[in-house]
Amino acid sequence: MQLIETINEMSQVATAAVRRNKTIAFVPTMGFLHQGHLSLMAHARGLADILVASIFVNPTQFGPNEDLDRYPRALESDSQKCRDQGVDYLFFPQSQEMYPDGWQTTVNVSRVTANLCGKNRPVHFTGVATVVLKLFNIIKPTLTVFGEKDYQQLVTIRRMVKDLNLEVDVVGQPTVREPDGLAMSSRNVHLSTEERRSALSLSASLARARDMVAAGARATAPIIADLTSFITNHPHTNPDYVSLVDPETLEDLNVIETGALLALAVKVGQTRLIDNCILSVS
Amino acid sequence: MQLIETINEMSQVATAAVRRNKTIAFVPTMGFLHQGHLSLMAHARGLADILVASIFVNPTQFGPNEDLDRYPRALESDSQKCRDQGVDYLFFPQSQEMYPDGWQTTVNVSRVTANLCGKNRPVHFTGVATVVLKLFNIIKPTLTVFGEKDYQQLVTIRRMVKDLNLEVDVVGQPTVREPDGLAMSSRNVHLSTEERRSALSLSASLARARDMVAAGARATAPIIADLTSFITNHPHTNPDYVSLVDPETLEDLNVIETGALLALAVKVGQTRLIDNCILSVS
Numbered sequence: 001m002q003l004i005e006t007i008n009e010m011s012q013v014a015t016a017a018v019r020r021n022k023t024i025a026f027v028p029t030m031g032f033l034h035q036g037h038l039s040l041m042a043h044a045r046g047l048a049d050i051l052v053a054s055i056f057v058n059p060t061q062f063g064p065n066e067d068l069d070r071y072p073r074a075l076e077s078d079s080q081k082c083r084d085q086g087v088d089y090l091f092f093p094q095s096q097e098m099y100p101d102g103w104q105t106t107v108n109v110s111r112v113t114a115n116l117c118g119k120n121r122p123v124h125f126t127g128v129a130t131v132v133l134k135l136f137n138i139i140k141p142t143l144t145v146f147g148e149k150d151y152q153q154l155v156t157i158r159r160m161v162k163d164l165n166l167e168v169d170v171v172g173q174p175t176v177r178e179p180d181g182l183a184m185s186s187r188n189v190h191l192s193t194e195e196r197r198s199a200l201s202l203s204a205s206l207a208r209a210r211d212m213v214a215a216g217a218r219a220t221a222p223i224i225a226d227l228t229s230f231i232t233n234h235p236h237t238n239p240d241y242v243s244l245v246d247p248e249t250l251e252d253l254n255v256i257e258t259g260a261l262l263a264l265a266v267k268v269g270q271t272r273l274i275d276n277c278i279l280s281v282s
Numbered sequence: 283m284q285l286i287e288t289i290n291e292m293s294q295v296a297t298a299a300v301r302r303n304k305t306i307a308f309v310p311t312m313g314f315l316h317q318g319h320l321s322l323m324a325h326a327r328g329l330a331d332i333l334v335a336s337i338f339v340n341p342t343q344f345g346p347n348e349d350l351d352r353y354p355r356a357l358e359s360d361s362q363k364c365r366d367q368g369v370d371y372l373f374f375p376q377s378q379e380m381y382p383d384g385w386q387t388t389v390n391v392s393r394v395t396a397n398l399c400g401k402n403r404p405v406h407f408t409g410v411a412t413v414v415l416k417l418f419n420i421i422k423p424t425l426t427v428f429g430e431k432d433y434q435q436l437v438t439i440r441r442m443v444k445d446l447n448l449e450v451d452v453v454g455q456p457t458v459r460e461p462d463g464l465a466m467s468s469r470n471v472h473l474s475t476e477e478r479r480s481a482l483s484l485s486a487s488l489a490r491a492r493d494m495v496a497a498g499a500r501a502t503a504p505i506i507a508d509l510t511s512f513i514t515n516h517p518h519t520n521p522d523y524v525s526l527v528d529p530e531t532l533e534d535l536n537v538i539e540t541g542a543l544l545a546l547a548v549k550v551g552q553t554r555l556i557d558n559c560i561l562s563v564s
Contacts, residue, residue, distance in 0.1 A: 007447060015449070019303060102531075104392040105411070105445035111386045129387070130446075137447040163387035164412075165289060165419040167297070 001083045003090050007098070007138055010091045014052070014140040023048040026141035026168075028132060031055035032072040033081045036147055036176040036184035041085035043173050044145040052139050053082050054091040056098065060106075061127030067272075072189055091139065098134065106130045109156045109163070112250050116152050116243055116263050117274065128153055129160050136168055143169035147176075149183050151261060151276045155250060175275070177203065183275045195269040198234035202264050202275040205231060205242070209262050213279045218256050220244040231266055240265035240272065247278060256281055283365045285372050289380070289420055292373045296334070296422040305330040308423035310414060313337035314354040315363045318429055318458040318466035323367035325455050326427040334421050335364050336373040338380065342388075343409030349554075354471055373421065380416065388412045391438045391445070394532045398434050398525055398545050399556065410435055411442050418450055425451035429458075431465050433543060433558045437532060457557070459485065465557045477551040480516035484546050484557040487513060487524070491544050495561045500538050502526040513548055522547035522554065529560060538563055 004010045017024055025048035027040045045051050055078055062068035075092065082090045106126050113125035136144070146154045158170045176184045181203035182196070191199055205227045212223055228242045244253050247261040256279060263276040286292045299306055307330035309322045327333050337360055344350035357374065364372045388408050395407035418426070428436045440452045458466045463485035464478070473481055487509045494505055510524045526535050529543040538561060545558040 011447070011449065018300075021301060102441075103445050104394070105442050106390050106392070107387065107446075108390060109387045134445075134447045137449070159384075160387050163385050163416075164389075165293070165416045167293065167419070 001079075001087050001090060003079065003092060005092050005094065007093055010052075010089070010093070011138050013089060014138065017050050018140050022050050023142040024050045024052060024140060026135070026139050026144045027051070027053045027087075028135055028144070028146075029053060029055055030057045030071065030186065031078050032074050032186035032189070033078045034176075034184045034186060034188075036149060038081060038085055039176050040145045040147055040173050041082065041087060043171070044143070045086045047145075047171070048142055050089070051085075051087050052089045052091060052141065053085075053087045054093070054135055054139070056091075056093055056095075056131065056135075058098075058127060058131040059095055060099065060130060061124050063121055063123055066121070067187075070190070072186055091135075098131070107133050107160060107164075109159050112152070112155050112159050115245060115250050115252065116241060117265060118152065120240055125152070125156050129156055132157055133160065133164070133166075136166060141168055143171055145171045145173055147174075148172045149175040149185070149274070149276070151263060152250060155248070181207075183273070185273060187271050187273065190271040191268060195236050195271065198236050199266075199268045199273055201231045201234040201237060202266055202273055205264060206262060206275060206277040209279060210277070213256065213281065218281075220253050220256060220260070227262075227264075231264075236269045238267040240267060244279070283361075283369050283372060285361065285374060287374050287376065289375055292334075292371070292375070293420050295371060296420065299332050300422050304332050305424040306332045306334060306422060308417070308421050308426045309333070309335045309369075310417055310426070310428075311335060311337055312339045312353065312468065313360050314356050314468035314471070315360045316458075316466045316468060316470075318431060320363060320367055321458050322427045322429055322455050323364065323369060325453070326425070327368045329427075329453070330424055332370050333368060334371045334373060334423065335367075335369045336375070336417055336421070338373075338375055338377075338413065338417075340380075340409055340413045341377055342381065342412060343406050345403055345405055348403070349469075352472075354468055373417075380413070389415050389442060389446075391441050394434070394437050394441050397527060397532050397534065398523060399547060400434065402522055407434070407438050411438055414439055415442065415446070415448075418448060423450055425453055427453045427455055429456075430454045431457040431467070431556070431558070433545060434532060437530070463489075465555075467555060469553050469555065472553040473550060477518050477553065480518050481548075481550045481555055483513045483516040483519060484548055484555055487546060488544060488557060488559040491561060492559070495538060495563065500563075502535050502538060502542070509544075509546075513546075518551045520549040522549060526561070 025044035027044050029037050107129040154172050224242050243263050244260045259280045265274045307326035309326050311319050389411040436454050506524050525545050526542045541562045547556045
């Protein structure tokens with residue numbers, strides 16, 4: 001595995017690969033890698049000739065009062081994990097090179113970013129879309145693999161790819177969970193023992209909603225009320241949203257007809273966690 | 283020359299060319315071609331293996347009260363002109379395919395679009411940047427040629443290319459003028475004989491400003507006042523702006539130190555015309 005730190009070198013390596021008609025799979029990350037990231041890499045490894053991963057804690061997707069400075073970092077062990085997953089090139093750019101003085105161009109995906117996390121994190125998805133487009137242009141992937149845990153991010157990237165006529169296949173991969181159900185997240189490291197217990201209310205809510213829908217519940221308001229009170233009965237929890245939305249447009253649903261995305265964001269202590277699942281009506 | 287009407291076909295032709303390591307030069311236009319466009323094509327023809335031109339009257343770069351419906355069209359004679367310039371592929375997409383239902387992604391280049399035409403045409407450059415990026419992604423050019431007549435557009439595209447890490451060489455080409463000095467524009471066709479005479483006040487202003495600077499004028503306010511009154515002394519003229527700005531940032535200058543872009547936009551009758559030149563202090 002080769003560690004690449006400059007845009008120029010990464011771009012040259014990618015261009016040379018494209019000229020040799022090699023396919024490139026790309027997994028973008030913010031580092032502090034866990035099994036969720038590694039499952040994306042393992043899946044990507046089987047899909048292309050060359051596997052590129054990136055680690056970049058992208059400042060433009062954090063709001064002014066968010067946890068950019070607190071976001072955990074671990075380059076050395078991340079490197080080893082990437083090597084173990086068969087990554088060929090690990091791209092690790094510097095902020096100053098990604099966003100030099102005078103930088104002023106952003107990509108805005110409007111409607112699918114209006115609800116859920118986009119509501120309280122207005123700059124977040126513009127930051128995500130912009131950095132992902134920059135990385136695509138540098139790395140020139142044939143395909144890219146994103147986790148379904150960040151479902152709104154996955155929908156946003158799919159929409160951007162379609163709308164800007166990019167020729168990148170966007171592959172989604174299921175959320176990887178701890179044995180007790182907690183969705184893997186780099187932010188889990190911040191949880192105290194007690195908060196860790198309360199964090200289980202997120203994945204438990206998904207199961208609870210599945211049961212309610214299986215039992216015939218279709219109106220979303222009572223399901224949301226039930227889950228919100230279920231979550232807030234756990235100490236240190238403060239829901240940002242509990243939403244049932246159309247899985248493509250991410251617009252709120254009043255009634256579940258064929259299916260819905262259940263999406264949750266909950267502050268547990270100081271740590272904001274998200275989780276989601278698709279609820280299908282059979 | 284091959285006329286291509288679908289995104290899919292254009293994209294396949296371009297991908298095949300890239301795979302054969304061919305270079306592609308691209309000249310985007312809104313059609314109704316004049317010598318200005320043809321000079322871009324002639325220049326581009328010498329720079330790459332394959333020359334692609336596009337004709338697309340892009341609806342997203344026109345504001346609600348602008349002249350989209352009135353914009354002149356002439357596909358048949360445009361085709362012949364492209365053929366004569368050695369264009370290999372003329373891409374002529376349909377609006378509905380460029381902007382299908384659900385389309386919602388835009389590219390915003392912020393600071394260089396804030397002044398000049400961007401001031402009174404707030405959606406214009408977002409429309410331009412977005413469609414040009416889409417066309418780049420479909421056509422995969424090695425280089426692209428833009429006219430300096432639309433100077434702010436050229437600066438915006440250069441900025442977007444740099445900021446989004448696109449690997450496209452952006453080449454600017456000088457404005458082509460009628461024998462009497464009027465900058466070529468598809469919109470000139472709308473001018474009455476009397477308006478046509480008044481329209482000469484734009485190019486005459488450029489000469490006038492060059493003389494003032496050669497004579498030692500450096501403060502911008504008196505130059506702007508002189509040119510504004512010179513223009514408005516011609517019938518049917520209504521200046522939108524007369525500006526002296528930094529040629530890179532396009533921010534207003536109080537004093538010309540090393541050089542400036544003089545940029546004009548003037549409504550002549552119902553037709554909005556623009557012109558510009560670089561004023562250098564030697």
